[in-house]
Amino acid sequence: MDIYSLPRFPLATLPTPLDELPRLSQELGARILMKRDDLTGFALGGNKVRKLEFLIADALAQNADVVVTGGGVQSNHIRTTAAAARKAGLDAAGVFFSSPAGEVNGNLLLDEILGAQLIYANANKNETERAIEMVCDNLRVQGRRPYLIPVGGSTKRGCVAYMLAVQELQEQLRVQNIQPDAIVTTTGSCGTHAGILAGVKFFGMSVPVHGVTVSRPVEECRARLARLVGETSDFIEHALLLDDADIIVHGDYLGEAYAKITPEARSAIYRTAQWEGIFLDPVYTAKTMAGMFDLIRRGVLKRNSTIVFWHTGGTPGLFGFSNDVLGQ
Numbered sequence: 001m002d003i004y005s006l007p008r009f010p011l012a013t014l015p016t017p018l019d020e021l022p023r024l025s026q027e028l029g030a031r032i033l034m035k036r037d038d039l040t041g042f043a044l045g046g047n048k049v050r051k052l053e054f055l056i057a058d059a060l061a062q063n064a065d066v067v068v069t070g071g072g073v074q075s076n077h078i079r080t081t082a083a084a085a086r087k088a089g090l091d092a093a094g095v096f097f098s099s100p101a102g103e104v105n106g107n108l109l110l111d112e113i114l115g116a117q118l119i120y121a122n123a124n125k126n127e128t129e130r131a132i133e134m135v136c137d138n139l140r141v142q143g144r145r146p147y148l149i150p151v152g153g154s155t156k157r158g159c160v161a162y163m164l165a166v167q168e169l170q171e172q173l174r175v176q177n178i179q180p181d182a183i184v185t186t187t188g189s190c191g192t193h194a195g196i197l198a199g200v201k202f203f204g205m206s207v208p209v210h211g212v213t214v215s216r217p218v219e220e221c222r223a224r225l226a227r228l229v230g231e232t233s234d235f236i237e238h239a240l241l242l243d244d245a246d247i248i249v250h251g252d253y254l255g256e257a258y259a260k261i262t263p264e265a266r267s268a269i270y271r272t273a274q275w276e277g278i279f280l281d282p283v284y285t286a287k288t289m290a291g292m293f294d295l296i297r298r299g300v301l302k303r304n305s306t307i308v309f310w311h312t313g314g315t316p317g318l319f320g321f322s323n324d325v326l327g328q
């Protein structure tokens with residue numbers, strides 16, 4: 001399978017900028033560049049937009065009439081999936097693992113505006129995939145043709161989207177003659193991190209990819225990353241040989257739980273906004289930024305080195321967690 005001939009439903013505004021962050025760099029003592037996938041454009045942007053170009057194209061190829069996925073109440077993935085489905089003329093259903101939230105704000109407000117069918121599974125987070133399947137089963141009984149997108153859109157197609165994002169980054173670095181020493185990204189359902197790893201291998205970049213997990217234990221991430229890169233490798237019929245050492249996941253910045261803010265993440269939101277005028281989100285990118293601050297402080301990421309921080313979006317989540325962000 002040639003990755004360039006994979007069906008694609010255009011959504012994103014590409015390439016996203018690769019920005020220098022001079023004030024942040026000065027504060028941290030390392031050169032920080034930011035890959036602005038918060039600015040993928042469609043439906044308020046974020047990393048899921050790249051993945052959805054391939055997932056929605058596949059839904060259309062399979063003649064689906066409704067797209068079903070799942071996540072947390074402030075899921076960026078459900079918001080962008082619902083918007084992409086709408087643009088493709090399809091219905092959308094979002095399965096939340098939790099019970100109904102109090103206020104309709106942030107991503108949840110956008111889900112309502114998009115007219116997505118919202119289902120509350122009242123289950124554990126790790127039962128979300130099962131709950132999505134059950135919703136698909138019910139839709140089939142009603143004569144509908146559901147297309148199932150797993151949590152986070154982390155599939156081989158989602159990974160191919162991030163392989164191509166790596167090529168885009170590689171070209172930007174080449175033009176500016178920059179050799180990065182590390183890439184830092186958020187590790188959630190792992191498709192973004194896996195796709196970046198696959199892309200780095202495929203396009204022959206020699207740069208370590210540091211993931212900061214925000215929702216799962218490190219060992220679970222490592223297993224998911226290996227599986228996703230393996231599935232992608234089979235899919236594109238191109239060997240992507242991964243050493244154990246290539247899989248780098250930092251587990252110290254997750255805090256109490258997924259979507260529970262930490263004091264360090266809160267501080268990272270304020271510092272990044274006040275130094276660079278850039279907003280992070282409390283669930284994903286702020287924990288990752290807090291992780292990068294600490295990894296530089298501890299010398300795991302070297303001072304005076306060049307680091308690409310991959311901003312994966314999530315900005316609407318700020319409005320869904322305003323009290324957490326304010327520390328109230």
Ligand SMILES: *Cc1c(COP(=O)(O)O)cnc(C)c1O
Nearest residue numbers: 152188189190192284312313314
């Ligand atoms: C989903 C998401 C991530 C995590 O990406 P995965 O591919 O699920 O690991 C990171 N940042 C934001 C803002 C997200 O919405």
